Amino acid sequence: MNTQSSAGPALVVDRLTKRFGERTAFSEVSFAVDYGEVFGFLGPNGAGKTTTVRTLGTLIAPSSGTASVAGLPLNAANGVAIRGRIAVMPESPGLYLRLSVAENLTYFAGLYDLADRRERIARALKAVGLEHRADDLCRSLSKGLKQRVGLARALLSDPQVLFLDEPTSGLDPVAAREVHELIDGLRRRGVTIFLTTHRLAEAERLCDRVGIMNTTLRTIGRPDELRDRLFAKSIEVRTREPLADPDRVLAGLPGCEGWRRNEDGAYVLSVTDPDAAAPAAARAVLAAGADLLALTPTRHSLEDVYLQMIDTDVEAEQR
C-alpha cells in the first residue's frame, strides 16, 4: 500500500474558505493531518464537511486560503497530480449496477489509467473481503456490500490519503461494523484516512483525532483530550443510604474540589486526580459506617463533547 511519499503532513489546511455566492460553506478552516492518521471530521448537517472534502479532493476550488494535499499545493495546476495521490469515496459509491463487481473495478481502473490492473483489482477485492463476490452483479448486492465495492474502488489507486464521506450512512449496525473493521484494517496498514461522519461512536472508536465543524472549525484534538478540555473530572459515589454528614466525609478529600448529589441520589465529586481521590473516597465512606455500592469515574463520551460544542453554537446564535 502506498502510504507515504512526501515529507511533511498528509494534509495541511490554512485558513481555507469556500463560499457559494452569498452562502459560506466553510470559513477560515486550519488544521493538519499526519500520514498514517485517521482523522474524523464531525459536524451537523450543512456544517461544510462534504464541501471541505470536495475542495481538498480538487473537485471544487476554494474561495480563499491555502492547502497542501499529499505533499502538493492545492491549485488548479496540481489537480491531476493530487488526484493521482488520493481517493475520495463519496456517500453513495456510484457503481454501475448492471455490471459485476470485477467489471466495475476494471472499468474504474481503466478510467484512472492504472497499470497492473489485474493485480490491483485482486488486492482491492482482498482488502475488502470480496474476492468471492467478484462475479456478482452489483445490483444484487446489499447496501453494505455495495459500500465495500466503493471502498475497493477507492483503494485501486493505492491512495496516500483516503477521503471517506459518511461511509456508514444508511447501513444497519452489522454492515456498519463491517465497514469499521475494514477501516481499522486500513489504519493498521498505515493508510491516512479523512473520515466525515455523523456517528460519534464511530469517530471515537476509529479516529486518532477529530475536528468538530460548524462552518468554522470549532475544536480539534484527540477524543480524550477534548473530553479533558471541556469537562471537569468527576467520580460518582453510590451508597446504600444517604450519608449522615456528607460534607464531613467528602469535603477535604485529597484531590477533591467539591461534591454535589445528583438526581439519582449518588454523590458526584469534582476531582483533579481521580486515581488519588477514588481510594480516599472509598476509605472515607466506609469509615463513616456507610455501605458503599459503587464508585465509578464519570466518563464523558465524544457525543457529550460534540453536543457541548454544538450547544455553545446555538447559544451564541441566540445572543
Ligand SMILES: Nc1ncnc2c1ncn2[C@@H]1O[C@H](COP(=O)(O)OP(=O)(O)OP(=O)(O)O)[C@@H](O)[C@H]1O
Ligand atoms: N454547490 C453548492 N451551491 C450552493 N451551496 C452549496 C453547494 N454545496 C454546498 N452548499 C452549501 O454549503 C453548506 C455546507 O454544505 P455541506 O454539504 O458541505 O455540509 P455537510 O456538513 O456535508 O452537511 P451534511 O452532513 O448534511 O452532508 C450548506 O449550507 C450547503 O447548502
